[in-house]
Amino acid sequence: MTDLLTISGLTVRFQLRDAVVEAVTDLDLTVRPGELLAVVGESGCGKSVLAHALLGLLPANATVTGRAHLADGPVDLLRCGEKTLAKTIRGRRIGLIPQSPATSLTGVRRGRRLLAETLKAHGRDPGLADHVAEQAGLDPADLHRYPFELSGGMAQRLATALALAGEPPLLIADEPTGGLDRPLVEHTLDLLRSRCDGGAAVLLITHDLAAAERVADTVAVMYAGRIVEHRAADEFFRGPGHPYSRGLLNALPDREFRPIAGHPPMLTALPEGCAFAARCDRVTAACARRPTGTVACHHPLTGAEVLA
Ligand SMILES: Nc1ncnc2c1ncn2[C@@H]1O[C@H](COP(=O)(O)OP(=O)(O)OP(=O)(O)O)[C@@H](O)[C@H]1O
Numbered sequence: 001m002t003d004l005l006t007i008s009g010l011t012v013r014f015q016l017r018d019a020v021v022e023a024v025t026d027l028d029l030t031v032r033p034g035e036l037l038a039v040v041g042e043s044g045c046g047k048s049v050l051a052h053a054l055l056g057l058l059p060a061n062a063t064v065t066g067r068a069h070l071a072d073g074p075v076d077l078l079r080c081g082e083k084t085l086a087k088t089i090r091g092r093r094i095g096l097i098p099q100s101p102a103t104s105l106t107g108v109r110r111g112r113r114l115l116a117e118t119l120k121a122h123g124r125d126p127g128l129a130d131h132v133a134e135q136a137g138l139d140p141a142d143l144h145r146y147p148f149e150l151s152g153g154m155a156q157r158l159a160t161a162l163a164l165a166g167e168p169p170l171l172i173a174d175e176p177t178g179g180l181d182r183p184l185v186e187h188t189l190d191l192l193r194s195r196c197d198g199g200a201a202v203l204l205i206t207h208d209l210a211a212a213e214r215v216a217d218t219v220a221v222m223y224a225g226r227i228v229e230h231r232a233a234d235e236f237f238r239g240p241g242h243p244y245s246r247g248l249l250n251a252l253p254d255r256e257f258r259p260i261a262g263h264p265p266m267l268t269a270l271p272e273g274c275a276f277a278a279r280c281d282r283v284t285a286a287c288a289r290r291p292t293g294t295v296a297c298h299h300p301l302t303g304a305e306v307l308a
């Protein structure tokens with residue numbers, strides 16, 4: 001099947017006064033219709049920057065290179081300019097559930113009006129507001145509130161409803177379960193899954209590997225701005241290939257509940273070789289060269305040692 005989204009060589013740099021932040025480097029990804037791709041990795045590894053780059057939402061100190069295309073459009077999302085993105089892409093072709101919607105949902109309109117106007121802007125019946133809120137797990141009775149009157153979890157669900165309003169074929173959900181308690185987490189994940197089962201694609205950005213395990217078809221692991229492993233979810237959860245992936249899985253409460261020692265490197269001073277080497281128990285002299293491949297490691301895990 002043709003890919004819905006194709007990203008090649010995506011690289012994002014932020015210019016600071018006296019340093020450059022290498023936020024995303026040479027990232028290739030594809031997402032098919034009906035696929036739920038989970039992008040996982042520790043805080044600061046570039047997940048939100050990836051989402052914002054695709055939607056033209058990065059601040060002025062960012063430089064973006066590479067290419068990103070939707071299957072049905074000739075435009076390069078990274079080059080097409082604000083007007084095209086605002087008119088034809090954001091909300092319509094690609095919906096975004098932003099991270100921390102409590103801070104991004106501002107304005108003086110009540111939830112119902114916000115949602116009704118968004119539906120109308122996408123050519124849908126504004127009367128569907130209550131229905132779409134319910135789909136997102138938000139009690140329609142809470143739509144009379146202003147954004148600043150919403151709890152973090154309610155704002156999260158309103159943001160989800162707003163992203164669903166345009167029925168975009170691709171939904172990017174950046175930590176969509178933040179601030180939600182367990183039943184609502186599951187409701188939101190199942191909602192994303194049902195979007196995919198209806199033919200849409202979802203790029204789910206999450207810290208929560210248990211969430212990814214519940215719903216993802218494929219998993220991409222980011223470390224220090226690069227994808228270090230990308231494969232089918234069932235294979236990944238059975239036997240990750242990258243030592244970093246194994247570390248993430250072993251940190252889960254129902255596995256070893258043991259966090260990975262140490263910290264990711266500074267994105268302003270990345271090593272030339274493998275960025276994970278300083279934290280890795282398999283490091284050798286070979287790791288001074290940058291590893292490549294779908295498991296970007298000179299000493300990937302195999303067979304029995306995988307979850308040892
Ligand atoms: N405008 C900016 N200027 C400089 N650096 C930035 C800017 N925006 C983001 N960064 C840096 O880019 C890196 C990646 O940030 P990003 O928000 O993508 O992380 P993340 O993986 O989404 O983390 P989290 O899981 O905490 O949301 C971080 O080191 C961050 O500090």
Ligand code: NI
Pocket residue numbers: 047048049099174
């Ligand atoms: Ni983020």
